[in-house]
Amino acid sequence: MQATFRALTDSLVPSTRRIGYESPINITDMGVHEYLIYGLDHYIAIQEQLHHITLPLAYPTAIMLDEAATQLVNTGRAQASPQIQFPGGGMFSRLSREDRIQTLSALENLAFDLYLLPSPFQNNGGLIKHVIDALNRFAMFGYYSEWPAYGTTRLYPPDDRRLEFFPWGWQQVGYPGVSLGYRDFRGMLIEYEEVKAKEVD
């Protein structure tokens, strides 16, 4: 499962290795795959009789990606590479980046045999579209927000996390992070009182 999610984030977000950045947490995607897994596993909380269950979605999602990739390969829409980039991964992780995106795209268009997908995705087009979309968003929010900078505490419950360094995604795009304010006041184009006064006339 880890490998499948690594393959996923590798296709979605810039690789730190590619840009020659040594991540302080020593994972090329800044650990964003773990962010996805955490997010998916805490996404759906429901009640089943006496049990309040949090439905783990990460594992079935990984299976779904592999299953979809396999269908693409079997129908000649994608090619599996013999080279193993993500050890332990399934079919999805053996596709090229482009084909991985192709797989996601085909999934969100439901261009698949939905019966072969694992529960709760089996014949559940709405949930498939919903989750495929979420994978994209989670990946980017995980990467460009301060999440990776929680470093060794990143997988702790939210209140136990601590920032360990300046978020690298912020640094890359030039965001100063938490600020108390900016001296960039260029005046007021109109003032409220001005308009109110006009109204009274």
Place this chain on the structure above:
Amino acid sequence: MSIDADVILIGAGAGGAVVAKELGELGVKVTVLEAGPWYGNKQWKEPNQHRGSVSSSNPSDLDVNLLRHQYNRQENTMNDVVSGRFRFGPADRRQSVWYRNIPEHGMAWQASGVGGSTQHYWANSPRAFASAVDDWPISYSELIPYYEKVEHTLPVQFAPTTSKEELFYYGAEKAGWSLIDTLNPTSPGYRPQPNAILPPNERLMDPNTSLHQLSHMEGCTLAGHCINGCPYGPSVDKVAKRSTNVSYIPLALKTGNVEIRPNTFTTKILTENHPEEGVKAIGVKFRDTWTGEVGELYGKAIVMAAGSIENPRLWLNSDLPSNEWVGRGLTNNYWDWMTGVFDEKDLMRILGNQNVNPFVGHTSAARLDYPGLGSIQPSGLSPGLTSFLTFGFSQSGYASKLKQSPDVPWDLQGRVVGNELKEWMDSYRNTLSFLILTDDQPNKRDGVTVDPFVKDEHGAAPVIQYTPSKQDTKKRNELAKITADILRKAGAKKIIRTDWPANLFAHILTTMRMGFVVDTNCEAYQVKRLFIADSSVEPNSGGGVNPTLTAQALATRTAEKLAKKYFS
């Protein structure tokens, strides 16, 4: 609110298809939602494998070669109730069937798909007995023109005679019955079945024409596959057995006003409280059986034709106004089955042939009507169905464990297994079987409710219950005796009465009865613009005859009334 079609019609079975065609011809735009697949349509080349297109409205999408390929006439492929093409379930046969809770031994035998249960029906199309219609809020004479219109459109013809019919006529004569030459029987007698099956091709007996050629020409080939789907004919609209998917559906598409959407299960009727009209139907909610996606469609009127189980279920799951008769009063003709085995010598004498070969000809091509009791009809099925229906399906238990009563005119009653079964089945080709249809009376305790605990993807599951009354049981016994007598007189050596469980639902009717749930136009009393057009509106079981022609005649009438009220 924007409207998706003038009329949204739920179910493309026996009744739904008729309404679609009739309304389409009147210029009313109809969208038909059908829960099951569509066979013989190019938009779904592999209807059980892929979800294909969303809908079809073009008659040129119909393709008889495809239909033939899909209706492969294998009894298990077609009629397995769990995985057959004619099961009641989604097109994707890896998914399970739609669950019904029948808390008795029994089964509900319905088919989903464009054509509904007429895909596997036998096309027996008798009119209801006038004496039974006397109890309805409309008169028999009011029905006649609609009967005639359907008989003409399908069309209905008297069935040709093959060996099993000849044997039946012989026995019936011997037992003292005479031929009644009418469509409206008022006294007992036998006659060929009025069947919605095209007459045999004139070259059927011509040895210069191969059966292969014949099967691509117009007319019945006596192939005997009625129940396993009949794909024989030059084009879809000319297929021999007139299931609605080959009769009314092509006609509906030709009007240019009808769009049909298979794989679409309606889960709810949407209503609105209108200041003048009161509660009125405005649309439906549906679920795509392939993708699970849900949607809504709105129309000026809604027609339910989802059959006698799903209509009340839909009503109840939609929280429509409470009516104590919704789902209630179910009748099923309290079926029974009886089989006689003949000697080759006797058969040679009577038929000029050693075998009956029950698999030849229309599945059921003759009948004996008995207004007041019901009817019986000689019927011939393929071996798998025969063995399970004759010997495996009984409310009496195992025949060998039963003390067989010496007073009854049959030799055996109940299930037959093991060696004994093999012995009986060895004589399969020399059997004549009868389906017995009882004039059972609607009873409020019988019917469809929704399960408070079990839901499927479409909401609370239906629970179906039926217990015949003493009177019904008596009638059925009478009919069984008459049947045994005919068999015996024809020379049967051994007779078995299967004693089918009461909860065998194949003719399923009268759960949304006219006069109780719907008015004489078949519009719901409590929900305006909601019409019902299938076998559920019949007020009673027609005196014990096959229900479909009557449902179709009523549907024709309902379409007319609906169009007049809301679209004139």
Place this chain on the structure above:
Amino acid sequence: MKTDPDVIVIGAGGGGPVIAKELGELGIRVLVLEAGPWYGNKNWPNPNENRGEEKESSNPNDLDGALYRKQITRLENDMNDFVSGKFRWGSADRRRGPWYRNIPDPTILWQTAGIGGGTIHYYANSLRAFPHAIDNEWPINYADLIPYYEKVEKTLPVEFAPTTSKEALFYYAAEQSGFSLNKTLDVTSSGYRPQPNAILPPNEHLMDPNYSMEEISHMEGCTLSGHCGQGCPYGPTYEKMAKRSTNVSYVPLAMKTGNVTFRPNTFVTKVLTENDVKRGKRAVGIQVRDTWTGETEELRAKVVVMAAGCIETPRLWLNSELPHNPWVGRGLTNHYMDMVTGTFDEETLTEIIGSPSINPFVGHTSGARLDYPGLGMIENIGESPGISAQTLFAFSEYGYNSLGESNQEMWESRGRLVGSELEEAMKGYRRTLTLSVITDDEVQFHNRVELDPHVKDEHGAIPLVHYTPSEKSKMRREQLVKIATDMLRKAGAKEIHRSDLPPNYYIHLQSTMRMGYVVDTSCEAYQVERLYIADNSADYNSLGGPNPTLTTQALATRTAEHLANKYF
């Protein structure tokens, strides 16, 4: 509260605290129940870690600005993560998952549970509706609303936004496209103007280098920190925070009346009613569940006000089995939004705004707007990087830019960007101007909140949300996107990206319990006496495009008056 309150208000978001404060000032005793946590209240020093010792708070001295500042960390993941952020839609305990909604489509549903509700993270744009969208549409007139608008504008207060780089560029772009400045609060023609924001004006010392930013952030007035979306904890005290979320504006004022108690961590699961022989159904109380302990309790009052937002208010109605009304949960609008982002080069920027970067994270998150009655509006948005990346480049109905057709005439890229494309786009972050397109979308019956028939959580059947725009709404959005693109192009943007957001993007939710359909003109439910609604759901339509909260607050002010007159 030791004795039953006069009025129970469900939800302390955009509308709830307003009605609570207004009623409190009239001497009516109010209990406000809020499902989420309370930040900045001494009774809950660690609101996400434990349930605290108190259940409720009514003393303004409990409010603590320093505590608020510590909790509102302004880190985008800590605050805005949909699964685990402090501003998520879920219970205070972030180890648990958020509260589940079934939206079977690509979606962002951005709501916050907590005292302040959606206004904790809102951008404080406080717009009056377009008069033409009220007059002749709503059952009340624009003129009826004006005094209430004025009262809220004064209370919050609302002020036009100051200009920072991104606004300067926006105004330049609007001028280049031929629009002119529209100095008004009541918009009848198209033009640009600063956003009327519920944000205090910048402190007069902001540009004075003798004051440190640290000092200024503890003084009154906006510091242009750009953290509006992550919560704004800048000001001398809790009730003087720069951004006027209801938790720092109306909540303290309500507490000061001495008549209002707020109780966080309390989820209302049912509205209780009684049948009055003469007057029909009326609300008598509610049932709640403590989100920390799971304990349930019933509370009674003379009047109940639902202000739980556009999803939970109809869900609560449906789960309480209040009388059937087809419009409950129906007619949902969401302004069918889109985003267009232009990236500029340094020279162009230096020429126009005198600096080589825009720094979208500076200043009010949204400080400038272009109104276009008949179509909707366009506003600038400057979010932090993670949120920008996810909404601009990850969330699209177009699919992946790299898989799309290459001949894009209007935009250099469209849809999702991944891998190195994403990296490129984000590298230009500091030089981007993002325009948010907000459509005057039509009310459609099929757009809805309903109960999921299969899934429950600890509060009952969960809501299922569905939205598809009408053809007209699509056309309007397309036109606005063209205008926005043109503005960016004319201002000299080098690369323009269109996100093409999916329709299920919920930032502004409105009109699921519409006035004239579910509630009367006083916002009392037609079918349940003593039950009022005071949130976005009572809107008749989407206001012509303007951001909804000010109108909700004006209506809530008005409703308080009507409610007090009728029952107290």
